[in-house]
Amino acid sequence: MISFELTDDQIQSRDMLLQFAKEEIAPRARDADETRQMPEDLLQAIWDLGVVSLAIPETYGGSGASRSAVTNALMFEALGYGCAGLASAALSSTMFVNPLIDLGTEEQKQALLPQFCGREPRIATLALHESAMTFDPARMSTRAEQRGGDWVITGTKRLVTMGMRADHILVLARSAPGTDLSGIDAFLVPTATPGLKVTPESGMMGLTCAHFARLDFDEVILPSAARLGGEAGTDVRRILAMLRTGGAALSVGLSRAVTDFAIPYAKERVAFGEPIAKKQAIAFMLAEMHVECDAMRWMAWKAAAELDAGEQAHKTAILTQDYANRHALKVADDGLQIFGGHGYIRDLPLEMWLRNARSLTLHEALVAA
Amino acid sequence: MVDFTLSELDDQILAQVAAEAKAGEKYTRYYEEHEEETLPPSFPEAASFPSLLQLLRRRSASDTPGVIFQMLVTMERAAHNGVPLRLPPSALGNAALNAAGTPEQKEKWGKLVLSMSITEPGAGSDTKAIQATARLDGDEWVLNGDKIFVTNGVRCDGAVVWATVDKAAGRAGIKSFLVMKGTPGFEIVRKEKKLGIRSSDTAAYAFRDCRIPRDHLIGGDESVPRDPAAGSASYKGVLKTFNMTRPSVASGGIGKALGAFRFARDRLAEEGIEVQWDKGRFERTAAEQTLISLEADVEAARLTVLRAAWLAHKGEPNNIEASVSKTKGGDVCRTGPQRAMELLGAMSLSHDHLVEQYLRDGRITDIYEGTGQIQRLVIARAILEYSSDELS
Numbered sequence: 001m002i003s004f005e006l007t008d009d010q011i012q013s014r015d016m017l018l019q020f021a022k023e024e025i026a027p028r029a030r031d032a033d034e035t036r037q038m039p040e041d042l043l044q045a046i047w048d049l050g051v052v053s054l055a056i057p058e059t060y061g062g063s064g065a066s067r068s069a070v071t072n073a074l075m076f077e078a079l080g081y082g083c084a085g086l087a088s089a090a091l092s093s094t095m096f097v098n099p100l101i102d103l104g105t106e107e108q109k110q111a112l113l114p115q116f117c118g119r120e121p122r123i124a125t126l127a128l129h130e131s132a133m134t135f136d137p138a139r140m141s142t143r144a145e146q147r148g149g150d151w152v153i154t155g156t157k158r159l160v161t162m163g164m165r166a167d168h169i170l171v172l173a174r175s176a177p178g179t180d181l182s183g184i185d186a187f188l189v190p191t192a193t194p195g196l197k198v199t200p201e202s203g204m205m206g207l208t209c210a211h212f213a214r215l216d217f218d219e220v221i222l223p224s225a226a227r228l229g230g231e232a233g234t235d236v237r238r239i240l241a242m243l244r245t246g247g248a249a250l251s252v253g254l255s256r257a258v259t260d261f262a263i264p265y266a267k268e269r270v271a272f273g274e275p276i277a278k279k280q281a282i283a284f285m286l287a288e289m290h291v292e293c294d295a296m297r298w299m300a301w302k303a304a305a306e307l308d309a310g311e312q313a314h315k316t317a318i319l320t321q322d323y324a325n326r327h328a329l330k331v332a333d334d335g336l337q338i339f340g341g342h343g344y345i346r347d348l349p350l351e352m353w354l355r356n357a358r359s360l361t362l363h364e365a366l367v368a369a
Numbered sequence: 370m371v372d373f374t375l376s377e378l379d380d381q382i383l384a385q386v387a388a389e390a391k392a393g394e395k396y397t398r399y400y401e402e403h404e405e406e407t408l409p410p411s412f413p414e415a416a417s418f419p420s421l422l423q424l425l426r427r428r429s430a431s432d433t434p435g436v437i438f439q440m441l442v443t444m445e446r447a448a449h450n451g452v453p454l455r456l457p458p459s460a461l462g463n464a465a466l467n468a469a470g471t472p473e474q475k476e477k478w479g480k481l482v483l484s485m486s487i488t489e490p491g492a493g494s495d496t497k498a499i500q501a502t503a504r505l506d507g508d509e510w511v512l513n514g515d516k517i518f519v520t521n522g523v524r525c526d527g528a529v530v531w532a533t534v535d536k537a538a539g540r541a542g543i544k545s546f547l548v549m550k551g552t553p554g555f556e557i558v559r560k561e562k563k564l565g566i567r568s569s570d571t572a573a574y575a576f577r578d579c580r581i582p583r584d585h586l587i588g589g590d591e592s593v594p595r596d597p598a599a600g601s602a603s604y605k606g607v608l609k610t611f612n613m614t615r616p617s618v619a620s621g622g623i624g625k626a627l628g629a630f631r632f633a634r635d636r637l638a639e640e641g642i643e644v645q646w647d648k649g650r651f652e653r654t655a656a657e658q659t660l661i662s663l664e665a666d667v668e669a670a671r672l673t674v675l676r677a678a679w680l681a682h683k684g685e686p687n688n689i690e691a692s693v694s695k696t697k698g699g700d701v702c703r704t705g706p707q708r709a710m711e712l713l714g715a716m717s718l719s720h721d722h723l724v725e726q727y728l729r730d731g732r733i734t735d736i737y738e739g740t741g742q743i744q745r746l747v748i749a750r751a752i753l754e755y756s757s758d759e760l761s
Binding site for chain 2: 001002003004005006007070134135136137138139179180181182237259263266267277278280283284286287288290291294295296298299301302304305306308309314315318319320322323326
């Protein structure tokens, strides 16, 4: 039955996180962008909000709230409103924890989930991208081969969010030959595994505080139990859908922040004797920005609702991603345009938002709904 | 809980709606070519389909709420090119009567088919520029003026006509009146010839010293507020009806985009051209990428309609969301069929197929019930907290 009804808990956590984003995250965004550092105290403060551990069942030490991609989409939008870079950095562990909750074996969950329920931030991530400019998940070149009872991983992963800080990485690799997504599996890899080299990326256009890393796998040997889902493996399409939905939710938050920032400016900025907001060229841009924030949000909710219904959500997430990518980038770009030259100067966040929007809409592994 | 699934019964009813709309396609070309004719109240084929009301009656609380479901019905119907096998027993004027009429008026006229007559040759979206006048003379109103673009203007029993009782009062002086067809001085001047929606009758009216009873003022409030910005209660009441009609009109345009998309998708699939969802961007053809973006655009527009309708269902304000949905509906009604035809190539122009009709029929959605530009104005005023005088 079609419904946009949020639960009281969802409304409460969304509102709480949005307030936190405005008061605690947004004021730190510029400095984090320039220094390319996720501040430790903020990492701790966001960890304390319980976003990562929210859906971990009580048996593994979590809060036992129901696992909901819709709730995650709401939380990602709220934190992304403060800063998509800081949100990605603080929430990279969702890419490890949420697939594990949904697709892990009992043993995998018992071994790993309790580690994410403590007071100390536990950073984990997911490795998807590779060096090729023509990368797409189906053409992934990182390989996982069965040798004896072990898995052996070879290849290079790039642009791994918080890769420099993570203890655990969910690594996507091709485990069976082919050119579609059927032969791709996910592996639970401790960063300290011999043969895995972690080096910082040279720098990134946007989301700069997310400590991106390059991971070189030189015949990294993993036990057979390292494959997510165990013997059966896992359908990577659902993981990709979680990533795409999560990314779209961050895009909504960023777009809403741009729009809300541009509205008062357009009313204050006077040109030719009246506020530029009174000129239809500007007013219509703002109206369209508002329209697209709404449309993007409902697309993200729809993909999230499918995930919550236990579906693969592969196709819906692709549509959502396609839509959000086109429009988030345009909203950020139009926002900058409304500020004119001031938007181009690093004193204001517009140029950072454009860089972040471009990054969000190309990087597919930042958070998982 | 957020949910976008339909119940089994929802799906069944939509399939019935689709089947009926498809059955009407056998008459489509005829009415395309005989635009001067008005549709009969029903066709013989209608007998093989249960009426929508009958279908809707089977629904329960576990199905999608009626006000939202109605949007889906409108979309599904519009996704086919059939002429309606039976005409609905109401029109836009009925919505105005329901929103602003007195209980006695609703009782008396509720069963009639009422058109809504606002637009004039010199006043479209700018309704306060209306020139038609209503002058009280004894116990009668005397109407004078010209009206155009009246949907269902030929087949209706009467019209809800907007006219000013006091030009100096601006918007506050505009009121709506019920005028029955056949009233002396009320003439149907012509039936318009259009790009599309040709089976929908669109009339032009002339009022020349047309006398109607005093109690035909919708809402009954004869006073003219002193504050010209205020608008009379009936003017505002009528504008309020747009909050439900805009998503509904948007649904029609989205349905056209949806139909064009489905047609293109299915025809291309027959030729072996299908989106490979597993493949990445380098293995997709431009055609596949267009299909993806087209489907995403239609889906996004559809969700904005469902959102606006959901708010209405909850009894919450949906003024902005109604315009958001109309903005998106107006966008995809144009770009959807255009891109679908682009995918299909020159044969999509041919009258062998009905696909070209999606473009012609859909195109009106970004014009009537407030153009896309008016929707953007409404949204911009709301988010900027500007009055209509501050931003026009």
